[in-house]
Amino acid sequence: MNDIAPAPFQKAAPDVSKALRGFIADVGPTVALSLESCVHCGQCAEACQFYVQTGDPRYTPIHKIELFKQTYNREMGPFSFAYKFFGLAPKLTQETLTEWQDLVYDSCNMCGRCSLICPMGIDIADLVEQTRHGMYEAGLAPSDFLGALAEKEHATGSPFGLTSEKFRDLLHEIGATHGVTMHVDEPTAEIVPTISSIDVKTYPGSMAAIAKILNHIGKPWSFRTDGFDADNVSLTAGDRAGQAAITQAIVSAVTACGAKILVMPECGHSFTEMRWEAANAHGKDLPFRVLQITELVAESIQSGAIRVNKISQTATYHDACQLSRRGGATAAPRVILAALGVDVRELEDAGDANWCCGGGGGVALIKRAQPLRDAAFAIKKKQIEASGAAIVYTSCSGCRQTLDHGGKAAGWNTSVGSLLELVADNLAARAAA
Amino acid sequence: MTLLSFARGPGMQVATLILIAGMFWRLSGILLLRRRVAHAAARNPFAVRLLGGAVTIFTRAIPRRTFWPRVGAGVVLNYVFHIGLFIVLFGGAPHILIIHEIFGVAWPDLPKGVIVVASGITLAALILLLVRRLCHPVLKMLSKPDDYISWLIVFMPIFTGILLSGETVAGYGALLAWHILSIEALMIWLPFGKLMHVALVFAGRGMLGYNFSRKGAAT
Numbered sequence A: 001m002n003d004i005a006p007a008p009f010q011k012a013a014p015d016v017s018k019a020l021r022g023f024i025a026d027v028g029p030t031v032a033l034s035l036e037s038c039v040h041c042g043q044c045a046e047a048c049q050f051y052v053q054t055g056d057p058r059y060t061p062i063h064k065i066e067l068f069k070q071t072y073n074r075e076m077g078p079f080s081f082a083y084k085f086f087g088l089a090p091k092l093t094q095e096t097l098t099e100w101q102d103l104v105y106d107s108c109n110m111c112g113r114c115s116l117i118c119p120m121g122i123d124i125a126d127l128v129e130q131t132r133h134g135m136y137e138a139g140l141a142p143s144d145f146l147g148a149l150a151e152k153e154h155a156t157g158s159p160f161g162l163t164s165e166k167f168r169d170l171l172h173e174i175g176a177t178h179g180v181t182m183h184v185d186e187p188t189a190e191i192v193p194t195i196s197s198i199d200v201k202t203y204p205g206s207m208a209a210i211a212k213i214l215n216h217i218g219k220p221w222s223f224r225t226d227g228f229d230a231d232n233v234s235l236t237a238g239d240r241a242g243q244a245a246i247t248q249a250i251v252s253a254v255t256a257c258g259a260k261i262l263v264m265p266e267c268g269h270s271f272t273e274m275r276w277e278a279a280n281a282h283g284k285d286l287p288f289r290v291l292q293i294t295e296l297v298a299e300s301i302q303s304g305a306i307r308v309n310k311i312s313q314t315a316t317y318h319d320a321c322q323l324s325r326r327g328g329a330t331a332a333p334r335v336i337l338a339a340l341g342v343d344v345r346e347l348e349d350a351g352d353a354n355w356c357c358g359g360g361g362g363v364a365l366i367k368r369a370q371p372l373r374d375a376a377f378a379i380k381k382k383q384i385e386a387s388g389a390a391i392v393y394t395s396c397s398g399c400r401q402t403l404d405h406g407g408k409a410a411g412w413n414t415s416v417g418s419l420l421e422l423v424a425d426n427l428a429a430r431a432a433a
Numbered sequence B: 001m002t003l004l005s006f007a008r009g010p011g012m013q014v015a016t017l018i019l020i021a022g023m024f025w026r027l028s029g030i031l032l033l034r035r036r037v038a039h040a041a042a043r044n045p046f047a048v049r050l051l052g053g054a055v056t057i058f059t060r061a062i063p064r065r066t067f068w069p070r071v072g073a074g075v076v077l078n079y080v081f082h083i084g085l086f087i088v089l090f091g092g093a094p095h096i097l098i099i100h101e102i103f104g105v106a107w108p109d110l111p112k113g114v115i116v117v118a119s120g121i122t123l124a125a126l127i128l129l130l131v132r133r134l135c136h137p138v139l140k141m142l143s144k145p146d147d148y149i150s151w152l153i154v155f156m157p158i159f160t161g162i163l164l165s166g167e168t169v170a171g172y173g174a175l176l177a178w179h180i181l182s183i184e185a186l187m188i189w190l191p192f193g194k195l196m197h198v199a200l201v202f203a204g205r206g207m208l209g210y211n212f213s214r215k216g217a218a219t
């Protein structure tokens, strides 16, 4: 990541008026209800890995969005006149914005575990996402590296500045290395897969795996070099314009070749963004389905379009928060693991109440957040070790990377694997199908 | 005009007006904001989403099992307080009488002894909740003047109610006046602070349940 220069806007003092506008720009009834409802019961703290591991009350989830709440109360809540007149909610200042930066970014994975416990039904993780909009506009996305990557993504469409030409070359190279037929920029296709930039940097084999699986399904498919990088670092940084630009490029590419299915890679946040937000940014229903790769594989296994060999293995599975709790795709990986005959030792709290690996929400991209990340990872580490499995699978490259790094630091014997690659390695021969 | 007749007459009228107007203002200020149309294809049809919202109103009342070791004590204390308050409010003979006068409905009252015990437990739970708020690092940090004002405003009717049932420190008329006035203070404060959760809790849980059912995600 050394080739990424810190974003120039980071050097300026935080812009208070931009933060203010960024906070309240998108407040509708759901967010307003959330901002009005907190009874200060403190339960959300007990669900959050950062409070649980450190005991520091600053990491209480609802406290992380305090500036957003104060701004809402002063500027647009039903009693904003009283808040202003009696000075009940302090004004935003450069100091408070700076003070809250680490709370809004470094210590929140946007994992939504707090949203699962709140007795008032407040989706705190969503409020953190809204808060990041204001922080980003103020110039407070941590530049090292989250903000810098988001800026590059905004400018080039890819956080690492991967161009269409380079991506095309890369795909052909991967195809040749892995002996798999690649379809790139076909004029028409039924299925269009996308990638995450972590795959490009760290797990290129996952692109070969997607190609293998799609070739096995046998429907016309194609990568598109005019919309391929679904990563959406902009989302976690809080850059709304960048976020919409990324999704719009993919929507246009998929629409251009008349595809019926957009396949999202092994990546959590890009899935929730594309599956649940892209159509809103697009302003109308999308003319295709959005499926995360595990959903496509699970559906295809159930319809008989994919046949896999049984393997004899004991493993555990780590749920990416954005796919399970936040995305509604908790069942798909289990369908796949069952079809493969894997003896799954589920982790404590597996599925909807799982704990984040510690790297979600862009925290993996904030250098100084390492100690916090490690503290959060410790929970996962303990659970994985307690499962007794020799391998942990996941379906998010971000989680995979965090587990890889954490495991290495801990001197693990447990290996970390991609569910997608496991399927690709165990496809039944077509003749047998 | 005596204090009691003020409390029963204009005091109650003003408090009722503020309660209704304030709640209406706050709820409409939230719910009438411009709603974003959700375009993403829902995993569940409208009826299932609605059901998800309705069910979540009940299921969110109890934390998932995995959370209990960390939040159990606070949850139980809060429930003791809320259930105690419910028993006193809807089981006490004088309260049922007033409800009958206003709404024309009535039900059998609970024995006075039960109400006395319930009031004592409710008051003790409320005091423990305050102690917890003052001692627990998270609650201490989160608490604002509203939390303490709301506490006092809930404490007073319970406290005056207990005094009233014993008729010890003053005459019946004076104690009744103070009891009614403390209830009116609660009615006046309710729309503006956290006590508004009496309404927001249903809206919040329902909205979350609906939105997450849309995604086919856990509520």
Ligand code: SF4
Residues within 6 Å of the ligand: A047, A048, A049, A050, A060, A061, A064, A107, A108, A109, A110, A111, A112, A113, A114, A115, A124, A125, A128
């Ligand atoms: S979303 Fe996750 S990390 Fe963020 S405050 Fe909530 S529980 Fe903590």
Ligand code: SF4
Residues within 6 Å of the ligand: A037, A038, A039, A040, A041, A042, A043, A044, A045, A062, A117, A118, A119, A120, A121, A122, A124
């Ligand atoms: S759990 Fe919900 S109501 Fe309780 S403090 Fe957290 S956000 Fe507020």
